Amino acid sequence: MHYQFDFGWVADYYPVFLKGIWITLELTFVATVLGVLVGIACAWARTQGPAWLRPLPIAYIELIRNTPFIIQLFFIFFGLPGLGFSLSGMEAALLAMVVNLGAYSAEIVRAGIQATPRGQFEAGSSLGMNRLQVFRHVVLVPALQRIWPALSSQAIIVMLGSAVVSQIAAEDLTFAANYIQSRTFRAFEAYFISTAIYLLLAIALRYVLAGIGSLIFPRRAVR
Amino acid sequence: MTEFTTWDILRNLLLATRWTLVLSLVSFVGGGLLGVLLLFLRIGRARIGRIFVKYYVELFQGTPLLMQLFLAFFGLGLFGIDVPPWLAAGTALILWTAAFLAEIWRGCVEAVVKGQWEASASLGMGYLQQMRWVILPQAFKIAIPPTVGFSVQVIKGTALTSIIGFVELSKAGTVVTNATFEPFTVYGFVALIYFAICWPLSKSSQMLERKLNVAHRNH
Amino acid sequence: QADALADIAARGTIRIGVPQDYPPFGSVGTDMNLKGLDIDMATMIGEKMGAKVEFVPVTLPNRIPYLQTNKVDLIISSLGKNAEREKAVDFTQAYAPFFNGVFAPKDVKIEKPEDLSGKTIAVTRGAIEDFALSKIAPPDADIKRFEDNNGTMSAFLAGQTEVIVTGNVHAAAILEKNPPKRPELKFLMNKSPCYIGLNKNEAGLKDKVNAIISEAKKDGTLAGFIDKWLHQELPADL
Amino acid sequence: MSLIEITEVRKSFGSNEVLKGINLNVEAGEVVAVIGRSGSGKSTLLRCINGLEQINAGSISVAGQPLLPDDKHLKALRLKVGMIFQQFNLFPHLTAGGNVILSQTVVKKTPKPEAEAMARRMLERVGLAEKFDAYPDELSGGQQQRVAIARALAMQPMALLCDEITSALDPELVGEVLAVVRELASEGMTLMMVTHEMKFARDVCKRVVFMHEGRVHEVGPPQEVFTKPKTEELQRFIGMVGEAG
Amino acid sequence: MSLIEITEVRKSFGSNEVLKGINLNVEAGEVVAVIGRSGSGKSTLLRCINGLEQINAGSISVAGQPLLPDDKHLKALRLKVGMIFQQFNLFPHLTAGGNVILSQTVVKKTPKPEAEAMARRMLERVGLAEKFDAYPDELSGGQQQRVAIARALAMQPMALLCDEITSALDPELVGEVLAVVRELASEGMTLMMVTHEMKFARDVCKRVVFMHEGRVHEVGPPQEVFTKPKTEELQRFIGMVGEAG
């Protein structure tokens, strides 16, 4: 092996990593919040919404779940401007992540809603609530509690998947690795470090989300 | 300069789809075989085996597939192994697939109710006999829908290999875009081709799942 | 100590990293086959060395790692020379002229580096023009660094950036294809002829390739290539 | 005019006709027990009155207003008629107090402080004043059912429908729930309850309705129904229940 | 020497001591009923005898062989003692016949034809000869439990442990399973059964063991235990069960 490992450059370039980490986390956070909202809206439309509305979320969910994220990203960034809809790299990355997570979380939320005992819907209606009120006040919170672990995993998957947004010049953690690589020609070291950072972020995110879950849902698991 | 017609675009994309399919198949079969090995270590009696697989899974599920591809591509080369893109892509995807399949299958083995372990134990069967004759046959059936479902993830995962230069459907999309300046059309087609491959698999996974649930309720 | 020349002889093939997204140096036709100046260079070198050429498509940022990790023997990919790169790899003599320029549609007013202030600029990360641009651009220029020329050009043509920084001949090749947005030259940044890259400590291979280039310069082969792809004469000082 | 008027009501699930023309009037302040074999349509009848199932023929009216299946009429109906379920159906993510407050603020737009005061009064009425902040899973079944009653009462309904509200309770907890119901009855609340507690029905109800195969088979005051059943089916039913109880 | 000898057996789950020194001998051919409140440790005792739980102290021996927790001894033990569970635990992917054949061929290496002949004999013995090719989900609960008995019998055990084998059955199916057990008892099989069927225990068992809070509280022939309970706990237990049944 004629290759000498060299991590000496880290001292010069660590701000690039820090910025990359920050952007990755920022994208993940905003995309998760917005994506879950989209997911809830779709799950509602699909399970409780008016009949004419139902095919829409289904088409959206199926399309997104059956195409690669990177193609969705390219389509949004390179393709949409053809329709006069132009976004910066960061905006396009965020939109792609929201659209992607929206479809997955819609299915997760739907499973959570469908696990709600029928009696809960009936108790809500018999107290005079309309469908939307039952959904909002009776169904949603226990459903979210039920699916919190699944949503957390999906948020982590989205964070890891966001590595490809560097392809459209969004300056995330992978971009940092690529940038350093092209300045120092230390490809393996740069990717090795960023992989380790991703792993730590994933583990940390899992703990943080579990912690948030036990904070906002202090009750024992709802069956 | 030559002009691409819509047909040229589609034809070139479809030709590249071959490589997406080949790579998906290789990854899935290779990952499946390695996954079985990991599964046995994970549910086996040797503690080191279980711990090894636990961390293996953590590593591959906790880092981006893209990084795994980069490391396979540039990392293996450092050890004097000559890694063309297809080999790096195949290796990384197999390792990645194996981690997920091993974890999915472990869930299926654990989904077999405790009573089955106890009943077979009380008939005098040893661990391997229980596995072979009682647990795995049941786990196998439970495992089919999620395994088919995961094949969709593998196919979508192959799209990332474009970034290390393996010319499959996604890479063909980028290259053709650069020659035609029609990203909307090209990526639209690319998405449709992926959808045409993945959607039937997703659907059949859901249908198998439903069938299995109905079968379970009859018990 | 590896000897690339001996390896090539033993293998009977030479692996050459070439661009596939950078006309006129390398791009694909409707049959997806590679064509361009760098492709012709590679073919010629292969013939002269009596080895079969294996084309390895590379992108601008991953060219050098490909070489370092021994995935290719040579890079012929409009590779420019600078101090950073000279630390990592070795260069033969130059084989083609190349100027980096700042391009933008007609209606965008830019005459000098200071005018880039506040503009969004597409450039391919790790290309020689990225280094050059990073040196001259005012701090408030918004530089978008893309992974490969596909991304850079697509982003510019899709209107994601106002300005693109790339090679003059590349921009010319794009213009020929009547793109939706026309990259017109605003000013040239620097001259950066193309070299063939190879790993350090490969004197045998380097001498061999240098000899082939010198011969091609002498017998007019190279002038033919330059005329065919760049529509200009072979500069005397190359 | 009776409070609840049920006229020729029919209800089918697919091809299975579960209610085959029900006629029944319940006066304001009356306490009616509905008894009958499993599958005879008791729950379905109650669910139809509350609009949880849509009827196929006939009519139901409450306080003179006919039951129509649109959202506006349904909501008006449900403000008049409360329902309590066998499975309690408390909202698990809310405290006992939260359960009683929620529908007041959401449906009636009662301001929070008033709704809370009402919740405290109602919980006190069912003997659970001190459980205001307890979550359902910290309560026994009997306590949960009493919270459910408080929740229904807080909407100030004109009548309560109770569907086997003690069937899911351990025997020692049945008494505390029935005591609450007995209290309500004595205060003049209109009650229509499906129950298997024959002794309770005898003691508390003014009228017993025996349902059989989707029809009201016999109706009468408890002493008559239980001691002098006219039809063979009722005789057999009372024999069965007697054995079991 | 007794067939099953249990001496000072203790078993804890974490800090919860579930068996607090059990002493009990079961003779060959004896039929013993184990009764007691929920949580008194009945199931745990049976599971310890079968080696499904490891004991913390004391000793258990079957046919003179002490129970040791390594694979070889466990297998030998389980060939001597069969177990039947409340939840049947048939293998759902195999037919009734397949269920009875499997352990013979796998554990005892009986050749397939012999194992099949044995399976047919055992299924006939439990009255299910014609269900040889039926899958578990095509059988009623009672039939499934009888297949489970046939499966255990095919291993030719010296004793059978039965843990509430009729508790998961609808009342009308209990009889058919108990009939099979009664038959086994009359043929001289050693049986140790946890049961809530007091009438059955009285009729069939030679001895009744009353467990209370992890101890054997009273032991005796059924007529004594049921009619003249010595301890207050047993009196209360019999009172409860009597009320319920």
Ligand SMILES: Nc1ncnc2c1ncn2[C@@H]1O[C@H](COP(=O)(O)OP(=O)(O)OP(=O)(O)O)[C@@H](O)[C@H]1O
């Ligand atoms: N949602 C439904 N879909 C189809 N059939 C139904 C539905 N609800 C009830 N049924 C059927 O209607 C019939 C009457 O059911 P109902 O629940 O009203 O009986 P019930 O008198 O309340 O019996 P129980 O004492 O067991 O509660 C039954 O045959 C039942 O299977």
Ligand SMILES: Nc1ncnc2c1ncn2[C@@H]1O[C@H](COP(=O)(O)OP(=O)(O)OP(=O)(O)O)[C@@H](O)[C@H]1O
């Ligand atoms: N695997 C286990 N882990 C922890 N505690 C257990 C376990 N199995 C049983 N226990 C505890 O041991 C005690 C005795 O349980 P066991 O099942 O032996 O009672 P039992 O007499 O069979 O009761 P039942 O009549 O309800 O079946 C109970 O308190 C139970 O919670």
Ligand SMILES: [Mg+2]
């Ligand atoms: Mg009912």
Ligand SMILES: [Mg+2]
């Ligand atoms: Mg038990």
